[in-house]
Amino acid sequence: MYRIGVDVGGTNIAVGLVDENYDIVVKTSIKTSEVSEPEQMIDAIALTIKKILVDKDLSESDIEAIGVGVPGTAELTTGKIMYANNLGFEEVPFLPKLKEALGDKLGSKTSFDNDGNAAAIGEYITGGYDVDNFVMVTLGTGIGGGIIINHRLLRGTNFAAAEFGHMTINLDGVDCNCGRKGCFEDYASATALMQQAGEAMEKDVDKTSVLWALCGNPKDMDGEAFFEAIRKKDTLALEVLDEFTTYLSEGITNLINILQPDVLVLSGGITRAADLFLDDLKKKVAKGIYSRNSEKNTDIVLAHGISDAGDVGIIGAALINRG
Known part of the structure; x- marks a missing residue:
């Protein structure tokens, strides 16, 4: 079957x-x-x-x-x-x-x-997680996710639980199409990263960044070009990535402080390049979580099927x- x-x-x-x-x-x-x-x-x-x-x-x-x-x-x-x-x-x-x-x-x-x-x-069932409490954060066009508490999915009273992407992380931030300002997904989704990279290119009027050679047009920015620039140690791309992981760490820190899951899993196409930012992200989260002095803290890992997000x-x- x-x-x-x-x-x-x-x-x-x-x-x-x-x-x-x-x-x-x-x-x-x-x-x-x-x-x-x-x-x-x-x-x-x-x-x-x-x-x-x-x-x-x-x-x-x-x-x-x-x-x-x-x-x-x-x-x-x-x-x-x-x-x-x-x-x-x-x-x-x-x-x-x-x-x-x-x-x-x-x-x-x-x-x-x-x-x-x-x-x-899907990740919880197929990934073999032997834990009671589990959170998944999906990074794509927006940011979504799911929460499993004591082996049960938390859906909420109206089936609207776990809308992580619409957690405000900047009160004076950009307008979100959900009607709020400064939403997590407007700063830390894959879409947001590509937009941030494109905006940084536009400010680089002398076109010194390797991003120009790899992409050519800020509006055509994609993950392949951006992370190739990171691998080439391009200063502008590295600055964009540092700001992005700071935003991402803020949202993840909030989730850990509220839920304290055993495991928090990251999924989405952007995590194919996690070797370039995951360690830095974990360090930023470790500094921010309220439980930083505890002997045990949430493990931040990648979805096991990440080879094809x-x-x-x-x-x-x-x-x-x-x-």
């Missing part, structure tokens, strides 16, 4: 077929910007799932479950995405419409949850109804 996991992100929608060993047999992706309306997105997901079945010569009976991880508040009792600021969705009847698009047999096997919750479930979301979504 197989499961299908769908990870709806702000940039891409990843769809994968997962076997009984939690291995992804096949995966594909859809550009979120190309299916930005709810109806478009739902139809695209349904068509992609059906195509995977056809391509792998599978029937509906070969699929044990389908899970979809979505940004924002996934109202489990109604199947609505109540609010997802990065998608611009409010009270979208996502799950009922997706079930309808998939048909009776596949629709009956389909469930959804917040994407951060899904990633936390998208896998965590796919597997997590596929395992939603096991969480």
Whole structure:
């Protein structure tokens, strides 16, 4: 038997077929910007799932479950995405419409949850964590995550728990599209890092940074160019990374001070370059946590499937109804 996991992100929608060993047999992706309306997105997901079945010569009976991880508040009792600021969705009847698009047999096997919750479930189950309390922080277009306390996922009274990205870390900060100011994800997401690097390039009027040679246009900044500049010890890139890890450490320190989990896991494409910033990040967090003098403190680690960051979301979504 197989499961299908769908990870709806702000940039891409990843769809994968997962076997009984939690291995992804096949995966594909859809550009979120190309299916930005709810109806478009739902139809695209349904068509992609059906195509995977056809391509792998599978029937509906070969699929044990389908899970979809979505940004924002996934109202489990109604199947609505109540609010997802990065998608611009409010009270979208996502799950009922997706079930309808998939048909009776596949629709009956389909469930959804917040994407951060899904990633936390997947990582916790497949990563072999022998701990009671676990936090996952996902760094992507925004910042999300999931909280597991005493082996149980914390969803909150309205299924909106663990919206880490909208924790304010700068009261006088930039406007967030959630309606607040200075949100964590506006300073410490992968999107924020690329924006910060691009803005630093624009201030480098003499174009002395190697970033200009690697990227050419601040608006085209990407992670590959930025971290190549870090490996080349580019001064401007190093300054940007130092500021970024300071912001990231502030949010992580807040989470540790509030929850004191056994393990805090970082996930997302940016963590593929964690060898360039993880040690510095841990040092900054260690200085800031209230429990700095304790014999035991939270371990900060990378998701075990980090070699392909998208896998965590796919597997997590596929395992939603096991969480």
